[in-house]
Amino acid sequence: MPIFPWDTLADARVVAEAHPDGIVDLSIGTPVDPVAPLIREALADASAAPGYPTTAGTAELRRSIVAALGRRHGVTGVTEAAVLPVIGTKELIAWLPTLLGLGAKDLVVVPELAYPTYEVGARLAGTQVARADSLTQLGPQSPALVYLNSPSNPTGRVLGVDHLRKVVGWARERGVLVVSDECYLGLGWDVQPLSVLHPAVCGEDHTGLLAVHSLSKTSSLAGYRAGFAAGDPSVIAELLAVRRHAGMMVPTPVQAAMVAALGDDAHQQEQRDRYARRRNALLPAIRSAGFAVDHSEAGLYLWATRGESCRDSVAWLAERGILVAPGEVYGAGGARHVRIALTATDERIAAAVARLRASGHEQPEAGLPRCSTQS
Secondary structure, three states: OOOOHHHHHHHHHHHHHOOOOOOEEOOOOOOOOOOOHHHHHHHHHOOOOOOOOOOOOOHHHHHHHHHHHHHHHOOOOOOHHHEEEEOOHHHHHHHHHHHOOOOOOOEEEEOOOOOOHHHHHHHHHOOEEEEOOOHHHHOOOOOOEEEEEOOOOOOOOOOOHHHHHHHHHHHHHHOOEEEEEOOOOOOEOOOOOOOOOOHHHHOOOOOOEEEEEEOOOOOOOHHHOOEEEEEOHHHHHHHHHHHHHHOOOOOHHHHHHHHHHHHOOHHHHHHHHHHHHHHHHHHHHHHHOOOEEEOOOEOOEEEEEOOOOHHHHHHHHHHOOEEOEEHHHHOHHHOOOEEEEOOOOHHHHHHHHHHHHHHHHHOOOOOOOOOOOOO
8 A cells, every 4th residue: 555645744744733823734625614503413313323224325315315416416317226325435435446346457547646545446456557637548448447536636627528428438338437536526616517427428327427425525524424426326236235245334323414414505505605715815825925726626625836846845835834735645747736725714724824925925936837727
């Protein structure tokens, strides 16, 4: 296994924590805002649950997932048999190739800049791994599984409908499973992301498609480990069969909390507004400190560069009490970028903004790439 990414930030964290006004942690991207009362109440009300939970999810949860996909993301044609709750989407991604029975002869394709767990899951299953953002990079190969991630972690890039259609058509010609990580789908800023299950992408034919969704960010439920997969009914059935044997069950109270979260759009909009407010404050401050921001049109991160080693940027920001993620942990193409999360309280974001603006005069203004995002 590769080194756990966040362990490589230990020294920078010590420096950032020594700041007189305390650390502003914009590295991991863990939610910090309160869980909505109606979700907490649903969890508590379901806490008297002595029996084993259902691996497939309660009927109420499955109905809630189908309804939320349609109402929030315009996804149609999903049945209750084509959804499956999971113990947080990181768990699913880490074990997906194994659950599908992939092995040494199989190829898993991940984006060139990618959430590290895609590759970790492939390694756990012993498969081959390729990094590619375009189909032409794969040549005549027929992978077993291709990951998409839109909006992207770490870059915030959104894949357009034409690109998604092309990938779906290519994969179906070759019998390749497309797994679309859509954990940030509800956080489009400059553009509106589409699910791979959206009718504009695939009609209502979900054959060979799996969408992965999380409640961690939009409902602040990272601590609940609440996510789900939806798509091809045959793939969902296969995953369900294996997960039943493996005991991969979402606890009953968490399933009840998910029903409450999926059924209420008001708390999700309130959380989205918080992130928008923080993004609007942090984005110009990052630029004022001499960074260019690439992509970042959606999601919870700003993908920033000063044209130097990402570790140098991490160190410079740590000296100002701001901890960020080095881009190299997402792939070689991130070696000159850092990922800056929007997941901090309003007070901590304001502290970061003040420090960045105070440091702006120290930064060179020439030779920086232009930002590709608009705000």
